[in-house]
Amino acid sequence: xxxxxDLISFKGDLDSHLNMMDVxxxxxxxxxxxxxxxxxxxxxxxxxxxAMIRFEEINNVGGxxxxxxxxxVFKQGHEKFVAFIPNGPKKNANIxxxxxxxxxxxxxxxxxxx
Numbered sequence: 579x580x581x582x583x584d585l586i587s588f589k590g591d592l593d594s595h596l597n598m599m600d601v602x603x604x605x606x607x608x609x610x611x612x613x614x615x616x617x618x619x620x621x622x623x624x625x626x627x628x629a630m631i632r633f634e635e636i637n638n639v640g641g642x643x644x645x646x647x648x649x650x651v652f653k654q655g656h657e658k659f660v661a662f663i664p665n666g667p668k669k670n671a672n673i674x675x676x677x678x679x680x681x682x683x684x685x686x687x688x689x690x691x692x
């Protein structure tokens with residue numbers, strides 16, 4: 579019985595985190611955005627799970643996902659992580675899928691914005 583309750587709780591948490599995100603077309607590409615008006619106190623692990631689901635939805639409709647750093651399309655088996663890139667207070671954050679080997683370049687870019 580506890581497993582069923584845990585599963586229902588997990589699904590509810592995941593749904594609430596999915597509701598914080600939208601997929602929008604930006605410059606001809608489908609992008610995942612974390613809406614600042616919807617984003618509450620999100621759990622980082624759940625936000626990562628929700629973002630991966632949104633990226634999978636983009637793949638399912640035939641969209642491509644490109645690393646913002648090297649501009650290469652993700653292929654199955656590529657090592658990757660999800661990056662949340664804020665655009666300032668009271669603005670939507672970009673959620674990007676980034677190759678592991680591009681992490682250093684992304685860190686420099688984000689640190690340069692501060």
